[in-house]
Amino acid sequence: MTVRSIPEDRAMLCSGHAACPGCIDALTVRHVLAGVGADAIAVVPPSCMAIIAGPQPFSALKIPVYQPTLESSAAAASGLRRALDAQGRHSTTVVVLAGDGGTYDIGFQCLSSAAERNEDMLYCCLDNEGYMNTGAQKSSSTPRHAWTGSTPAGKTSRKKNLTEIMAAHNVPYVATASVAHLADLRRKVDKAMGLRGLRFLNLLIPCLDGWGLRDDAGLAAARLAVESGAFPLYEVEDGARWTVNSAKTRPVADYLALQGRYRHLTAEQVAALQDEIDAGWARLQRQASASAAPLAMPATPAVPADRAPAG
Ligand SMILES: Cc1ncc(C[n+]2csc(CCOP(=O)(O)OP(=O)(O)O)c2C)c(N)n1
Ligand code: SF4
Ligand SMILES: [Mg+2]
Incomplete structure (x- = not known):
């Protein structure tokens, strides 16, 4: 078995879904859910992923899906977690599959408070750097100078660094990943699944339509984003x-x-974008070297006794 193969009993996103042909949103979620497995409930707010998953009563996902409002994914996931725990279903994973608009912007308030409470969920941000299923408007994840439907002359402010903001909540696990670096992505999903508490994965999804890409260029764009340092791959444990x-x-x-x-x-x-990326890269290297020193922070907060897995 290679990292690319997904056994049938872990293939939670089926063919026949409604993604734009060639979009790696579907490929990414297929691999994330292969790591999550069948004992899970997905929380999917309005976004491309909600379209991909399909309209009720149809679903391309083999796991149950709860569709909350755009702003409330982390609150909905917190509620589901508590309901499952009350039923003794501690091993069922609550996985959020939300867009960047629903995460960086409108859903950030409840995500931040869920992180502060260290709610037990896997929160995946499918970051296509804009409000794409409504026609490519800018979000706070859109990078500086990028064209969007609402920034026709290019965005004037920079991309919000949500990954670092989430790390500053000192939750057990925060990471960036891309399906163009599949082994790294699968390792990070497995690592997140081995932890409890709030785990946050930021996954880059080049949008074919919104980014002006050829239908077969999604993976190439994701790879170049990593190799240029525009979307570096990194992970932060316990902040x-x-x-x-x-x-x-x-x-x-x-x-x-x-x-x-x-x-x-x-x-x-x-040249200005190159300078911005170089500065971000240098800061990341400093963070990594500084954290090679002995830990100054307390280790991963323990899952409260009343929510610990049975047995
Ligand atoms: C409060 C609210 N405002 C606006 C909308 C309309 N709406 C639905 S999906 C969406 C875009 C979401 O963007 P993002 O979260 O980045 O997901 P993507 O479509 O890019 O995958 C918007 C604006 C809504 N559902 N709720
Ligand atoms: S609008 Fe963009 S991100 Fe959404 S499914 Fe289509 S190509 Fe993918
Ligand atoms: Mg988006």
Whole structure:
């Protein structure tokens, strides 16, 4: 068995789903759910993933799906967790599959408070850097200078660094990942599944339509995002131990050139984006080297006794 193969009993996203042809949102979720397994409930707010999962009573997912409002995924997941625990179903995973608009922006308040309470859930942000299923409007995840339907001259502010914000909540596990680096993604899902408490995965999903990509360029864009350092792969345990899992091997210009949303950029704007990425990369390296020192933070908060797995 290779990391690419998914046994039938772990294939939780079926064919016949409604993703745009070629979109790696579906591929990403297929691999995330292969790591999560059948004993799970998905929380899917309005987003591309809600469309992909399908309209009731139809579903492309083999696990139960709860669709909350756009702003309430982490609160809905907290409630489901408590209901499952009250029934003694401690081993059932609550997995959130939300977009960046529903996570960085409108759902952030309840995500932050769920993180503060260390609610036991796997929260996955499917980050396509915009409100894509409603026609590609900007979110606070959209990078500077990118075209969107609501920033026709390019976005003027930078991408919010939600991964670092989540790490600052000192939850057990926070990581970035991409299906273009599949072994790393599957390892991170497995690692998250081995922990309790709030685990947050930020997954980059190049949007074919919103980013101006060819139908077969989703994986290439994801790979270039990592290799240019625009979307570095890293993980943070207990808010304290930072590990970088990728290398920065090419200029951001290679990544930008693939995408229609950056077609209007001047050479100065490309250079400014390169400077921004270089500064972010240097900061990440400093975090990783500083956390190689002995731990100053308490270790992973224990799951409260009344919510500990049975047996
Ligand atoms: C309060 C509220 N405002 C607006 C909407 C309309 N709406 C549904 S999905 C969506 C976009 C969500 O974007 P994101 O979370 O990034 O998911 P994506 O579509 O990009 O996967 C919007 C604006 C809504 N459902 N609820
Ligand atoms: S709108 Fe973009 S992110 Fe959404 S399914 Fe289509 S290609 Fe994928
Ligand atoms: Mg989005």
